[in-house]
Amino acid sequence: MCTTCGCGIGQTLIAGHALKQPRRSGKAMHYRAHAEGAAHVHPQAYEHGAMDFGAGAAGSHAPGMTQARMVKIERDILAKNNDYADENRRRLSAHGIFALNLVSSPGSGKTTLLVKTIAALNGAQPLAVIEGDQQTDNDAARIRAAGATALQINTGKGCHLDALMVGQAMQRLDLPDDSLLLIENVGNLVCPASFDLGEAHKVVILSVTEGEDKPLKYPDMFRAADLMLLNKCDLLPYLDFDVDLAIEYARRINPSLQVIRISAASGEGMPEWLDWIAAGCRNATVSKQQIAEAEALLE
Amino acid sequence: MHEMSLAESVLQIIEDTARKQGYRRVRTVWLEIGQLACVEQESLRFCFDAVTRGSIADQARLEIVETAGQGRCAKCTLEMPVVALYEACPNCGSYEIRVTGGDEMRVKELEVE
Numbered sequence: 001m002c003t004t005c006g007c008g009i010g011q012t013l014i015a016g017h018a019l020k021q022p023r024r025s026g027k028a029m030h031y032r033a034h035a036e037g038a039a040h041v042h043p044q045a046y047e048h049g050a051m052d053f054g055a056g057a058a059g060s061h062a063p064g065m066t067q068a069r070m071v072k073i074e075r076d077i078l079a080k081n082n083d084y085a086d087e088n089r090r091r092l093s094a095h096g097i098f099a100l101n102l103v104s105s106p107g108s109g110k111t112t113l114l115v116k117t118i119a120a121l122n123g124a125q126p127l128a129v130i131e132g133d134q135q136t137d138n139d140a141a142r143i144r145a146a147g148a149t150a151l152q153i154n155t156g157k158g159c160h161l162d163a164l165m166v167g168q169a170m171q172r173l174d175l176p177d178d179s180l181l182l183i184e185n186v187g188n189l190v191c192p193a194s195f196d197l198g199e200a201h202k203v204v205i206l207s208v209t210e211g212e213d214k215p216l217k218y219p220d221m222f223r224a225a226d227l228m229l230l231n232k233c234d235l236l237p238y239l240d241f242d243v244d245l246a247i248e249y250a251r252r253i254n255p256s257l258q259v260i261r262i263s264a265a266s267g268e269g270m271p272e273w274l275d276w277i278a279a280g281c282r283n284a285t286v287s288k289q290q291i292a293e294a295e296a297l298l299e
Numbered sequence: 300m301h302e303m304s305l306a307e308s309v310l311q312i313i314e315d316t317a318r319k320q321g322y323r324r325v326r327t328v329w330l331e332i333g334q335l336a337c338v339e340q341e342s343l344r345f346c347f348d349a350v351t352r353g354s355i356a357d358q359a360r361l362e363i364v365e366t367a368g369q370g371r372c373a374k375c376t377l378e379m380p381v382v383a384l385y386e387a388c389p390n391c392g393s394y395e396i397r398v399t400g401g402d403e404m405r406v407k408e409l410e411v412e
Contacts, residue, residue: 071320075406
């Protein structure tokens with residue numbers, strides 16, 4: 001963004017100020033500051049935000065004027081991921097599997113919460129876990145030690161799971177009908193918000209050792225989630241964390257967000273969380289039967 | 300840095316379309332990015348330059364058309380521009396604002412030869 005008049009496109013701010021990088025579109029981008037005393041100029045194609053469709057070789061935006069031609073595409077950038085996610089969702093609902101995509105910042109206690117959830121379900125509910133981390137299979141090992149099937153996806157440099165990864169993991173897991181699939185996304189409150197995996201719900205975990213204003217700082221994730229688990233509530237007596245304020249902020253972003261106060265350590269809120277899961281599993285089974293009946297009618 | 304994945308998706312869309320339409324070089328790519336979309340445009344430009352190197356879109360110009368955020372208050376039905384997701388309705392103060400536009404990310408058009 002231009003720091004003189006505010007035109008341009010970048011949204012990154014440093015201490016409230018835009019990056020000083022007016023740049024001509026189409027050239028490789030270099031992250032460096034202006035040379036001392038460099039003149040303030042607008043890239044010509046972006047004179048105060050205007051888009052010049054006539055700047056091409058032919059001087060117009062009409063197809064067929066030069067060797068170059070225009071191709072209309074109108075395709076969503078995430079369309080491919082969304083196609084894979086739809087396919088995952090079809091497979092999950094055909095088998096009555098209730099899938100949750102657990103998202104949070106690193107260190108919110110996702111894995112501990114999963115371990116406790118598995119222990120509480122105590123084999124009564126068939127389930128599997130897909131673990132997403134950049135490196136190591138430590139988390140999958142923790143889940144396996146808790147007695148559940150787990151598959152680790154290492155994203156390498158990637159910052160989120162995508163629907164193709166999850167689809168392939170689902171094939172390898174060979175999930176039984178009417179089971180619960182818990183997908184622990186990479187610890188990151190930003191990127192996983194954009195990538196539908198085919199889950200029934202995103203569940204965002206916010207721990208009380210973080211700030212109350214995290215929902216305002218990372219709104220996309222709280223907007224994408226249907227349930228917020230406010231975790232580590234056993235630590236509240238030792239902290240200044242304002243629970244009501246945190247919930248108020250989260251509901252500003254997403255008024256229909258459900259909230260459960262929970263503690264993996266003390267067990268507080270676990271019955272409510274388990275009831276929520278059980279209701280989801282029942283619904284998934286009912287939908288599976290409805291799909292099967294509808295298909296039988298069509299045949 | 301999910302912008303890298305987005306840039307790869309853009310390239311994939313360009314290459315898929317190239318196979319169908321038989322063009323060999325892409326000179327300009329127009330994207331439509333909403334103000335409320337989860338994407339940082341400068342990162343996307345950086346990643347686009349990186350992932351298109353050596354492809355049919357090498358050195359292609361990336362033009363981003365930004366669309367404004369739009370919302371509608373669920374309580375008083377006011378239509379309003381939305382800049383940030385945590386804003387209240389200027390009319391009734393409710394936070395129940397449904398985003399009705401400005402969260403899209405699309406490849407709109409290509410200039411090819």
